[in-house]
Amino acid sequence: MAVERRIYWLRHLVLIAVVIIVLFPMVWLVSTSIRRDQAAFSSNLFSSRVTLQHYRNLLLPERSVGRLILDLQSATYATGDYRGKSQEELKKNVESYLVKFDSLMEESQRMVSNIESGMASIEKDVVSKEKKILLEINEIRINDKELFENRLKQIGTFEEPQMAYAVGRILETTVPSLEGVYPFYVDLLGERAAPITEAMEDYRQKYESTLKYRDETLKALVGLEFENREEVIKSLNSIDKYISLSSVDYSEWRRVEWLRVINRYLREVESSLSETEASVLNQARTNLYDSFKAAGDAWEVILSSNEKVSQELSSLAGEAFGSDYYEYIEVRETLSGIENSIAELKKSLAVSESAVLELEDSFEIAIPTVISETRKLSALIPPFELVVSKGIESSNSISNAKLAGSLDGVLSAMETIDLVNGQLADIKNVEELSSELSELSSKLSWFVDNREVLMKVSGNSEISKGADVINIALSNLSRVLPVLQTSVSDYIEVSKSAKEAKSRLQNLEIEKEKLLDTISSHEKEAKKAEETYAHALEAINIRSAMLHIDREILSMEEARNYVSSLTNLLNSYFKIKASVRYRTLFWYDDFVKASTEARDGTVLLKELISSMKVMKDDLASKIYNYIELRFLGTSITLDDFGKMQETYNTLFQQVNAKYQRASRLISDLIEKPTSYSESYAAELREVDKSLFRANQIWVQKESTYFYFVRWLLNSVIVALAVALISVTVAALAAYPFSRMRFRGRKQGLLALLLVQMFPSIMFMVALYALLQFLGSVIPFLGLNTLGGLIFLYSGGIAFNIWLIKGYYDTISNSLEEAAMIDGATKFQAFTRVILPLARPILAVVAILTFMNIFNEYLIARIILQDMNKWTYAVGLWQFSGRFETSWGPFTAAALIGAVPMVIFFLVLQEYIVGGLTQGGVKE
Incomplete structure (x- = not known):
């Protein structure tokens, strides 16, 4: 089967x-x-x-020149890592650094020699390949012509209005010129461009006249000697900067050259010449000015003609592509304007609505004051009514004046409130304010209505005290009512503006929808027209590029100009990258750039080496004496270190920039070769190695390189210690929970489980304070010590106790009982029977603990301040800066840091599977 x-x-x-x-x-x-x-x-x-330099820098860090200068300074002044060393130790360190300095200078000179000889030999051979490069470029040129001709055949021909419309759109964004492609565009238009053609011809004549009169003026100066002759001649020769076949700047020339130099000095010269000579010079000078001014005017005519013709051609859209397309374009332009208006209205409306909300908030702020004063005045009315009802008249001039002033204020406040309330009548969202103002107005009106009877009893003490209350209320209201009146006026104005904006926005949205419908109805025909228009543009651009395609390229400069003129065309219409198609030329140019950068960098490096050797020799002649003086109690600062550091910073920064650019270019040259460059790959690699090595000799090495191995050892020590402590303590602690029955056993297990629910970082403040205290009693367990870090890490054993306890539960009790029958004690049965059987789970606990502790960052970063005591995880963070990360050293350090974990894992791997799977099932 x-x-x-x-x-x-x-x-x-x-x-x-x-x-x-x-x-x-x-x-x-x-x-x-x-x-x-x-x-x-x-x-x-x-x-x-x-x-492998990143690995060398981390494992076997080499002192570069920049680092040696700093170390020499530190050793001389006995600072940093050299503090506390003896005089002999410092002298030995300085001597070794000076020897290293000399060796680096010699190696730098060898690198310079390698770079110079390598680039020179390649350059000599590459330059001889120019003919081959030009030959290949000309072959590609023929292929380009065939490519363009085939594309033009695919596109086909176009009607005259279509071509004219496309050219008109091009002219809108093209600066007029009597050279380049602009005359080609004008020729395509024929009679339609007659104004431009005439203006260009007129300008050409004025341009040639200007140069002619310039030469006549120069000729008239022959044989004349005067103080500013050279300045005048230089100014006359600078006319080419202000006028050409592509532009003219008459106003700038008149300000800078004519008024300040030519006219100013030549008039002085004319005054010292004979009448005939002065007349000739004056005529030449005047003709020059008039012709330049006329040329400027003629150029303005070209610009205006270009704009006029472009506008006329833009109206050909209907004739060229149909009335639907013309309408489509107009609608699109209208739609664009409407969309801009909608965007502006939305911004304006958002501002208005925000202002309305702010004003409504100000109304809410006024309400408590209004309510408070209303209650005051309301409470005042019953006592006043009581006094008035008694009919006992009592008044004098003082009390009358006081009460009259209060009542006048009441009347004024009531009128203001009624005015504000009248404005609020038609406004929504302010009903509460309007209601409270009405209530206040009604209270105020009582005092106004009863003015006469109140005046008759103004001398009464109750009335007098009441007048004081009225004045206080009016004072409080005077701080609110003017602001409220202004806010209400603003609110009405802003609300009206917002309402109008909403109405206009709604109308524009409706109009926009209509235009979108119109666009949608013409979209199919418009797409066809736009496709035809795009092809017409493509045909024009291709034809303009083919103007000089039949001419053979005879020089590298012509080749560059040719490639530059076709780069955008090839990328836009053929999706061909010029850097790939003309790699022959680009490779040559990139090599020239790389050679120039390497050469310039080498010149600077030679200067740096020479300067450093002189300064080092000068320093070496006196540095030992200064060390001795320092130990004798005389502190002297050497200026040599400052000079060396300044020279290093100034010159090497430039060297590094040039070598980096050269190295990147050489990398591209190697990775993107051309037909003639493959033989140079080996030499370029050697040059690149020399550039890289020269950089490594001089670059300022990061201090992290010199501490990395120490950090790695610190992490290994801490992780091994914690793993050993954790395994030992957890193995002993788990045994009673597994084998013994005692009061509090379940609660203890539950407590261990609950501990795992809270991360240790929650107790960081308490732990920090604990280590601070322990450090004062037991120094090696304090802050900034590996012992203190081990102490904190050792607290996380609850999980390990549960893990080992589960494994113990799987080991049969009969094994222990048999050992005890044979005479073993409980402890001997544990150590000689249980522990050997539990080796798998102990290995698992050790591996998990080691890996967790080795990679822990947060606690170590808080506890350890001394750079020498950092762990691997904390040190790794140093490779990440604020603005950039050193990815090379960072990734190399990450891989090196994985080695201890891998080794530890491989040593104990045979126990992992058994240790993890056992303990999960209980017999």
Whole structure:
């Protein structure tokens, strides 16, 4: 019986995708760690420019020149890592640094020699390939012609109005010129461009006249000697800067050259000449000015003619592509204007609505004051009515004046309130304010209505006190009512503006919808017309590019101009990159740039080497004496270090920039070769290595390089110590919970479980204070110590106790009982029977603890301040700066940091599977 073989292709595809996704980060890490350019996010995952320098810098860091200067200074002044060292130790360090300095200078000179000789030999051979390059470019030129002709055949021909309309659109964005492609566009238009043609011809004549009269003026100056002769001649020769076949700047020439130099000095010269000579010079000078001015006017005519013809041609849309297209264009332009108006209205409306909300908020602020004063006045009315009802008149001039002033204020306030309330009558969202103002007005009106009877009893003490209350109320209202009156006026104005804006916006939205419907109805025909228009533009651009395509390219400059003129055309219409199609020329130019950068950088590096050697020799002659003086109690500062650092910063910054640019160009030259460049790949790689090595000799190495190994050892020590402590304590603590029955056992297990619910960072303040206290008693357990960090990490053993306890539960009790029958104690049974059987879970706990502690960052970053005591995770953070990350060293450090974990894992791997799976099922 045949067995059918099933093909699980979908499963295989999923597995392949998963493997790729999982392995990609590792591949990225490796590739980035060996790249010279540190381009972590380059489109090219792999680079041909690889190096192990990042690993060397981390594991065996080399002191560069920049680092040596700083270390020499620190050793001389006994600061930093050199503080506390003896005089002999410092002298030995300085001596070794000076020897290293000399060796780096010699190596730098070798690198310079390699760069110069390598680039010179390649350059000599490359220059000899110019004829071959030109030959290839001319072959491509013939292919370009064939490509363009075939494309023009595909596009086909166009009616005259269509071509004229397309040319008109081009002229709208093209600056007029009597050279280049502009005359070609004008010729395409024929009689339609007659104004432009006439204006161009007129300008050409004026331009030639200007140059002619310039030469006549120069000729008239021959044989004349005067103080500013050279300045005048220079000014006359500079006319080409202000007038050409492509532009003219009459006003600038008149201001800078004519008034300040030519006219000013030549008039002085004329006054000292004979009448005949002065007349000749004056005539030449006057003709020059008049012709230049006429040329400026003629150029303005060209510009205006260009604009006029462009506008006339824009009206050909209907004739060229049909009335529907013309209407389509007009509607699109109208729609664009409406959309802009809608956008502006929405912004204006948003501002108005925001203002309305702010004003409504101000109304809400006024309400408590209005209510408060209403209550005051309301409470005042009954006592006044009581006094009036008694009919006992009592008044005098003082009390009358006081009460009259109060009542006048009441009348004024009531009139203001009634005015405001009348304005609020037609406004929504202010009903509460309007109601409270009405209530206040009614209270005020009582005092106004009863003015006469109140005046008769103004001398009464109750009335007098009441007048004081009225004055206080009026004073409070005087702070609110003017602001309220202004706010109401603004509210009405803003609300009206917002209402009008909404109405206009609604109308514009309706108009927009109508225009969109119109566009939709003409869209099909418009697309066809736009396609025809696009092809017409393409045909014009291709034909303009073919103006000089039949002419043979005879020089590299002509080749560059040719390629430059076709770059946009090839990319826009043929999706061809000029850098790829003309790689022959681009490779040559890139090499020239790389050679120039390398040469300039080498000149600067030679100067830097020479200066540094002189300053080093001068320093070496006195540095030991200064160290001795310092130990004798005389502190002296050497200026040599400042000079060395300043020279280094000034020159190497330039060297580094030029070498970096040269190196990037050489990388492109190697990775993107051409027909004649493959033989140079090996030499270019050697030059690139020399550039890289020269940079490494001089670049300021990061201080993190010199601490990395120490950080790695610190992490290994801490992780191993915590793993050992955790395994030991957890193994002992888990045994009673597994084998013994005692009061509080369940509660203890529950407590261990609850501890895991709270992250240790929650207790960081308490832990910090604890270590601060312990450090004062037991120094090696305090802050900024590895012992203190181990102490904190050792607290997280609850999870491990649960894990080991579960494994103990799977080991049969009979094994211990048999050992105890044979005479073993409980502790001996535990150590000789249980622990050997529990080795799998102990290995798992050790591995998990080691890996967690090795990668822990937050607690270590808080506890450790001394750079020498940092762990690997804290040190790794240093490769990430505020503005950029050193991806090369960062990824190399990440891979090196994985080595201890991998080794630890491999040593204990045989126990992992058994340790994780056992303990989950209880017999």
